[in-house]
Amino acid sequence: MSDKKAEPYIKFRCKDVRVHYGQNEALHGIDIEIPDNGVTAFIGPSGCGKSTFLRVFNRMNDTIEGARVSGSILMDGEDIYDKNLDPVLLRARVGMVFQKPNPFPKSIYDNVAYGPKIHGLTTSKAEMDHLVEKSLKRAGLWAEVKDRLKSPGTGLSGGQQQRLVIARAIAVSPEVILMDEPASALDPIATAKLEALIDELKERYCIVIVTHSMAQAARISDKTAFFHMGDLVEFGPTEMIFTNPGNSRTQDYITGRTG
Amino acid sequence: MNSIVAYILMLLIISVIAGFAFNFTAAQKRITLYKGVDVKSERVYHSQSGYHGYLTAWLIGISGFLIFLGGLFLRPDTGGLIFNTVWIGVLILTAASITYLCNQRIRPEFRARTHVERLVIGALIVLSAIAVFTTLGIILSLLFESLRFFDKVPFTEFLFGTQWSPQMALRADQAGQSGSFGAVPIFAGTFLIMLIAMAIAGPIGLMIAVYLSEYASKRVRAYVKPAIEILAGIPTVVYGFFALLTVGPTIRNLAEGFGFSVPTQSAISAGVVMGVMIIPLISSLSDDVINSVPQNLRDGSYALGATKSETMKKVIFAGALPGIIGAFLLAISRAIGETMIVVMAAGRAANLTGNPFEAVTTVTVQIVALLTGDQEFDSPKTLAAFALGLVLFVITLILNVIALTIVRKYRERYD
Known part of the structure; x- marks a missing residue:
């Protein structure tokens, strides 16, 4: 699919994306191209619309009453807001990890098996066992939980829960993983583990991450987008955004003068 | 002065x-x-x-x-x-x-x-x-009056006897009226009516809760929820004559159409109406429980590509089940203790039957029957009311304790 760095494959092409909550316009026309196989970070002050924009990619805004999305969002050239496209199928291709770890009140095994079960991805128990193991391994959690797969997922620590949730997302073999401030509820050690995991996952998936920590964005992302007051102010390679931003608002934010 | x-x-x-x-x-x-x-x-x-x-x-x-x-x-x-x-x-x-x-x-x-x-x-x-x-005072008075009753009627006969005819001889020389106090038929009647009521209120109440909490738009919810809760505000005596004058005859006529004969007062008509009465109790308690399942669990499920119904069945019920069980148990203890509907619609005959189309009687009905009219306060007939009350109290107490324990445990899990 991708042309190995030279000419990165574009996963999402967005043109004039606007989101309304009732009368209130939260995003004022965003144009952006998100590359495949890499980490794209969204930064910006609270309420700038970055989380809202993230939820555009898997149509999670559909679940909010009164939310409307306009503009065009093409995923692999296909309009994901097309009337004929089933958001349920889209969400199987675009996984999401939330700010607060949200394991289901089920066992660790059932948490991971939940997605594959509803999408009918496996045909036998052995296959499912294998898929669960593979997903937990990929999320770097297998060694810690392999002896207690039947114990409740809610009993894990915050960092483990967040990796469990990533394993749960991976299990349905998505192409994209959206992360909405995934480390904001974690301590520094769990955060470091999570970042190492994201670094591994980006080989395989297109990762879009919203973060409040600029240090985190600088550490893990390849490209960074800076949002402010519902506008995309600047988008470019992370290095450039953090060392030589082209816009004074970006400069003010990353140097801590606003935000 | x-x-x-x-x-x-x-x-x-x-x-x-x-x-x-x-x-x-x-x-x-x-x-x-x-x-x-x-x-x-x-x-x-x-x-x-x-x-x-x-x-x-x-x-x-x-x-x-x-x-x-x-x-x-x-x-x-x-x-x-x-x-x-x-x-x-x-x-x-x-x-x-x-x-x-x-x-x-x-x-x-x-x-x-x-x-x-x-x-x-x-x-x-x-x-x-x-x-x-x-x-404490109420419990003790129930207990002591019951003990007086059990002096006259053996405890085992009361609890396991299958004959209930509490008429006592008015005069010592009157023949053939010794009275028997086997409470099994009336407890059977109570449970039969409770089961019918729960069979109606359980599924309907639960589905209402699911609809209101997951599917209904805010506008619909704003109208439907209070409308359902009006049901809870109707006095039970109104339900009672509704059962006696409308539901009972309707069921009797329907059954006659099929060639059966069903009395106007029957377990089914009392049970159905009681079920309707309990619907708001179950629906609003379950609605609260379903709403208290955190939104991020729903989001997590939707984000995996689950549909609303899959999310409901597999994630939300898993989280809300203890609370829903608690709601059901509270509804059951309400059904068992309910008096007015059964007094009017269930009949007074202490039949030991599982047939919902027969007249049965319940504990509460019998207590009313035993204590109304001219009574001596030391005859087994009146004292039996206390024994019935005590057993009823113990049953509902146990149900409430179980329900509250379950609900509390469930709350701790998300807090």
Whole structure:
């Protein structure tokens, strides 16, 4: 699919994306191209619309009453807001990890098996066992939980829960993983583990991450987008955004003068 | 001469207010005076002037109330001018001396606030104790009257006997009327009606809760939820005659159309109407429980590509199940204790049957039947009501305890 760095494959092409909550316009026309196989970070002050924009990619805004999305969002050239496209199928291709770890009140095994079960991805128990193991391994959690797969997922620590949730997302073999401030509820050690995991996952998936920590964005992302007051102010390679931003608002934010 | 009671009460209220006002202003004066004169000193009044007033008021209120009660208790039947004068005198004297004593205590180091807070806590404890002791009193009276009943009718016969005909001989020489007190048929009737009611209210109430919490738009919810809760506000006696005059005859006519004969008063008509009555209880409790499942669990499920119904069945029910069970148990204990509907619609015949199209009777109906009309209060017939009440109480108590435990455990999981 991708042309190995030279000419990165574009996963999402967005043109004039606007989101309304009732009368209130939260995003004022965003144009952006998100590359495949890499980490794209969204930064910006609270309420700038970055989380809202993230939820555009898997149509999670559909679940909010009164939310409307306009503009065009093409995923692999296909309009994901097309009337004929089933958001349920889209969400199987675009996984999401939330700010607060949200394991289901089920066992660790059932948490991971939940997605594959509803999408009918496996045909036998052995296959499912294998898929669960593979997903937990990929999320770097297998060694810690392999002896207690039947114990409740809610009993894990915050960092483990967040990796469990990533394993749960991976299990349905998505192409994209959206992360909405995934480390904001974690301590520094769990955060470091999570970042190492994201670094591994980006080989395989297109990762879009919203973060409040600029240090985190600088550490893990390849490209960074800076949002402010519902506008995309600047988008470019992370290095450039953090060392030589082209816009004074970006400069003010990353140097801590606003935000 | 009952007006003296009103006078005394009025006097009590006036002296409480006067005591408060007197010491409040006194404290206010002293504190301001002190502030003006002795600024150098580091010593400040511990409590604000209001607390000195409140302390006076509380103490007058409590002792005055005791004097009032004591007077009521001691009062001679004839009333008597001397007695009333003494009564009023004691009250006024007590109020005045309390005011004086508290006034003497208005000093910087006196902790009036601490004392007032202790008195308030004490009053709260006394009030909650009243509720507890009332419950205890009811249980004990049930227990002792039941024990008297079990002196006359063996415990095992009551609990396991299958014959219920509580008629006793009016005269000793009357023949053939010994009465039998086997409670099995009436408990069977109670449970039969409860089962019918739950079979109706359980699924319907639950589906309403699912619809309202997950599918209905805010607008629909704003209208439908109160509309359903109106059902809960209908007096049970209205449900009762609805069952007797509308549902019962309808079922009888329908059954006749199929060639069966069903009495107007039957388990099914009482059960159906009771079910309708319980629907709002189940739907609103389940709705609360489903709503308290955190939104991020729903989001997590949707984000994996689950549909609404998959999310509902597999994630939300898993989280809400204990709470829903709790709601069902509360509904069951409500159904068992319900009286008016069954009195009117279920009949009085103590049939031991599992057939919902027959007339059955319930514990509550029998208690009503045993205690209405001319009764002697030491015959087994009346005492049986207490035994029935006791067993009913124990059953609903156990159900409530289980339900509340489940609900509480469930709450802890998300908090």
